Amino acid sequence: MTVLAVDIGGTKFAAAAVEADGAIRARAEVPLRGRDGAEEVLLEVVGRITGEVGADRLTGVGIGSAGPLDPRAGTVSPVNIPSWRDFPLVGAVERMLPGRPVRLAGDAQCMALGEWWLGLPEGRPSGAVLGVVVSTGVGGGLVLDGLPYLGPTGNAGHIGHIVADANGDRCPCGAVGCVETVASGPSMVRWARANGWTGDDAKALAGDADSGDAVARRAFRRAAGTLAAAVLTTSALFDLDHVVIGGGVAAAGAVLFDPLREAVEANAGLGFLRRLRVTPTSLGRDAGLLGAAALVLHRDTGPTETLVPERGAPGRVPSPG
Ligand SMILES: [Zn+2]
Numbered sequence: 001m002t003v004l005a006v007d008i009g010g011t012k013f014a015a016a017a018v019e020a021d022g023a024i025r026a027r028a029e030v031p032l033r034g035r036d037g038a039e040e041v042l043l044e045v046v047g048r049i050t051g052e053v054g055a056d057r058l059t060g061v062g063i064g065s066a067g068p069l070d071p072r073a074g075t076v077s078p079v080n081i082p083s084w085r086d087f088p089l090v091g092a093v094e095r096m097l098p099g100r101p102v103r104l105a106g107d108a109q110c111m112a113l114g115e116w117w118l119g120l121p122e123g124r125p126s127g128a129v130l131g132v133v134v135s136t137g138v139g140g141g142l143v144l145d146g147l148p149y150l151g152p153t154g155n156a157g158h159i160g161h162i163v164a165d166a167n168g169d170r171c172p173c174g175a176v177g178c179v180e181t182v183a184s185g186p187s188m189v190r191w192a193r194a195n196g197w198t199g200d201d202a203k204a205l206a207g208d209a210d211s212g213d214a215v216a217r218r219a220f221r222r223a224a225g226t227l228a229a230a231v232l233t234t235s236a237l238f239d240l241d242h243v244v245i246g247g248g249v250a251a252a253g254a255v256l257f258d259p260l261r262e263a264v265e266a267n268a269g270l271g272f273l274r275r276l277r278v279t280p281t282s283l284g285r286d287a288g289l290l291g292a293a294a295l296v297l298h299r300d301t302g303p304t305e306t307l308v309p310e311r312g313a314p315g316r317v318p319s320p321g
Contacts, residue, residue: 010080
């Protein structure tokens with residue numbers, strides 16, 4: 001069985017043909033930046049995959065998209081793709097590949113699902129996993145008891161918009177003090193520049209932090225502290241085993257993960273919180289594609305009833321306790 005996986009981010013579209021065991025047979029990626037028609041880009045990446053493996057072989061389509069989105073209506077309104085507002089993405093893909101089931105979830109939810117399926121270390125308990133994407137925003141997704149938890153509207157897991165500081169900055173979402181106002185790449189850059197750093201973007205900030213620049217390091221430490229608080233809050237609610245962190249800012253590596261793990265360790269008071277493991281994504285950019293594939297490979301019937309029977313080999317479904 002081969003399915004089409006599509007990963008729609010704010011700056012690029014990716015697609016792949018994925019086998020039932022997670023093997024990727026073909027892939028395509030197209031940057032969106034500077035181009036007008038998101039639909040054209042979608043047609044192009046899907047066309048490249050069907051051209052390579054043959055549309056007839058594809059038995060379903062899983063899509064992870066930047067949000068907000070409405071999986072029930074099959075529409076997406078990615079913040080960074082202004083031409084798509086309530087865009088009927090599922091319908092558009094159904095027209096490209098008629099007769100196949102098409103499943104839609106958030107990009108961070110797909111990342112979490114991909115990591116749960118194929119990325120977490122062997123032998124680790126994995127009944128409750130949070131995936132976090134730290135990038136131009138901060139996204140998240142939950143996999144609970146092996147099922148992606150999408151919530152009634154399909155938007156569960158938005159860790160970037162839980163409140164980190166009730167007296168903090170205004171968030172683009174309209175609320176005040178969201179995690180994203182401290183820990184997203186642009187927020188870190190804004191804070192660093194207000195404190196005397198003169199670089200341009202989060203990548204430069206990571207480079208400077210790595211080289212020992214004091215303000216850049218403080219920017220990462222500040223973001224890490226906020227992420228740690230958000231992760232521990234989520235863990236207190238859901239008894240998490242594992243947090244997997246990916247995204248462009250997370251690619252900075254130790255300058256983020258060292259202070260993040262320190263802060264998690266320092267603030268994990270209760271015993272069950274001290275079990276928590278925080279690791280970088282092990283699947284990198286494939287996590288989202290593999291999670292999107294899992295949405296449809298692992299038979300699902302709707303946004304709240306997605307079934308994912310097992311991670312890795314059969315017989316590894318974790319049970320509580
Ligand atoms: Zn917000």
